[in-house]
Amino acid sequence: MTLVPFFKAVFVGVLATTLACTLPNDSANPTPTEPPQTTQPQPSAAPDEPPFFDPALNSTDPDALTYSRLSMQSDMHYGLFLHQFDLQPAEVTRHEIDGPTAWDLLVQHRLSTFFDDAYNDYLRRLLERPDARAIYFETAPGEDRPTGGIFIPSPDPQSFEVAPSAASQNGAFLMLGIGLSDTATSSTDSQPASPPPEGAPQHDYPSLTQGDWDELKDTDGTHLVLAHGKSCRASAGLLSELDALLNAHQRTSALRIDHGAAITGPTLDDLVARRMFPTLLVLHDGRVVDVHVGVGSHLRARLAHLLVRNDLVDADAFGDAADPTAPINDGQAEALEPEVWRRRISVLRHWSAHDFRNANLAGIRLSHAALTGSSFVGADLRDADLRNAVLSHADFKDANLEGADVEGALWYRTICPNGSMSEDYGGMCEGTW
Numbered sequence: 001m002t003l004v005p006f007f008k009a010v011f012v013g014v015l016a017t018t019l020a021c022t023l024p025n026d027s028a029n030p031t032p033t034e035p036p037q038t039t040q041p042q043p044s045a046a047p048d049e050p051p052f053f054d055p056a057l058n059s060t061d062p063d064a065l066t067y068s069r070l071s072m073q074s075d076m077h078y079g080l081f082l083h084q085f086d087l088q089p090a091e092v093t094r095h096e097i098d099g100p101t102a103w104d105l106l107v108q109h110r111l112s113t114f115f116d117d118a119y120n121d122y123l124r125r126l127l128e129r130p131d132a133r134a135i136y137f138e139t140a141p142g143e144d145r146p147t148g149g150i151f152i153p154s155p156d157p158q159s160f161e162v163a164p165s166a167a168s169q170n171g172a173f174l175m176l177g178i179g180l181s182d183t184a185t186s187s188t189d190s191q192p193a194s195p196p197p198e199g200a201p202q203h204d205y206p207s208l209t210q211g212d213w214d215e216l217k218d219t220d221g222t223h224l225v226l227a228h229g230k231s232c233r234a235s236a237g238l239l240s241e242l243d244a245l246l247n248a249h250q251r252t253s254a255l256r257i258d259h260g261a262a263i264t265g266p267t268l269d270d271l272v273a274r275r276m277f278p279t280l281l282v283l284h285d286g287r288v289v290d291v292h293v294g295v296g297s298h299l300r301a302r303l304a305h306l307l308v309r310n311d312l313v314d315a316d317a318f319g320d321a322a323d324p325t326a327p328i329n330d331g332q333a334e335a336l337e338p339e340v341w342r343r344r345i346s347v348l349r350h351w352s353a354h355d356f357r358n359a360n361l362a363g364i365r366l367s368h369a370a371l372t373g374s375s376f377v378g379a380d381l382r383d384a385d386l387r388n389a390v391l392s393h394a395d396f397k398d399a400n401l402e403g404a405d406v407e408g409a410l411w412y413r414t415i416c417p418n419g420s421m422s423e424d425y426g427g428m429c430e431g432t433w
Helices: 070-084 099-108 117-127 210-216 233-248 265-272 299-309 338-348
Strands: 003-007 010-014 019-022 040-042 092-098 133-139 148-153 171-176 222-228 255-259 279-284 287-293
Touching: 019 233, 070 092, 070 133, 070 148, 070 171, 092 099, 099 117, 099 133, 099 148, 117 148, 210 222, 210 255, 222 233, 233 255, 233 299, 265 279, 265 287, 279 299, 287 299
Parallel strands: 222 255
Antiparallel strands: 003 010, 003 171, 010 019, 040 092, 092 133, 133 148, 148 171, 222 279, 279 287
16 A cells, blocks of 8 residues: 555554554655646745645635645645655655646556545545645655655635545545555455454553553563554554454453553664554563564454464464464565565565565665564575664575675574574574575
8 A cells, every 4th residue: 555644743654564653753656757747846845935825815716625734734744754764855846736636646656546435535526626736745766765745635624525534634645656556455454354253342451651661571471562543543453453363362461552652662763763653562571572563454464473473372273264374475566566566665664474485675775674574585685774674583594685784683583594593693693694
């Protein structure tokens, strides 16, 4: 997926493997070679840049759309876009475009049917109007960034109908050029989420306190902590799926909730470079050893993989269901052009329990990536940037890591390129390739 809706003060990223909400103050699609026809080009990063002009403010047409917050919203999303992809102001240029031009971009990038039916219909009817506005972000070429972005603000309620989702009242931001399958997956899974077992409603898990956190870091055994954003739909989706799995296997006592990452924030900064909701942390014998970031396709399968690989659930408990220890292939490597697929992997970054067997990832940039439980068997990772990546439970058997930078990487129960375990080499795999 390539959607990033924004609402309230939270940056929400709908990503192929990762739909996540990021705090704004934390530390084969065709791509246009020329920016679309613009109504008002915006120079990059000029601090005295004039605000966007809304012609409807001075319009005598009582039915004209109005956007009283467009300038503020544009500045906010511009800053978040720069921050999310470590871009310099000179690398991003803003253009104000009209509704039909914005709709053409959505169609071109196969995003016109991404949302549910109600919001898709809302966007279509809104963007059919020539007085609808959107902001197009044009970016410089780069493998580790999207090729652009588009912010579609919701007009003032008095000038157009209210968006059908409370999470979309401020509008939607969509990333361009990182691929989308013909059938977009939902925000939590490619299949309908099954409900918790009958008679087992979602638990009210205990909130994590500083005292709890200090105790967990001084306690043996395996524990789960979920950094949860109450206003983040992705976070609620993961909690629902995790609750169903834990309920089914009588492990509800294993989970504690850290609302707003109030306690685990510094740990998230260290592990994945920013505070994202949801992030599921696994502590074993007092230290964080595994992490899962966000939601996306095959979410329940990825969570089941995490529970099994950390010995929280026995693999046999799944009966005749699909092997919960198998890596997950989302079909995108086959569906997209190689350069788009590589850009997708680098931009989205967090790939839990993913199937990268025999993949060409030479030179890819995945610093601070959560690659836990993924299979890189036979993969080409020469000169890859894996600095500070979380590589717990990953399988690198027969992978080529010549020249790869793994400084600061977290190894835990990792299978090294020579087939040995990271614990056999002092808790790392360096020197095994």
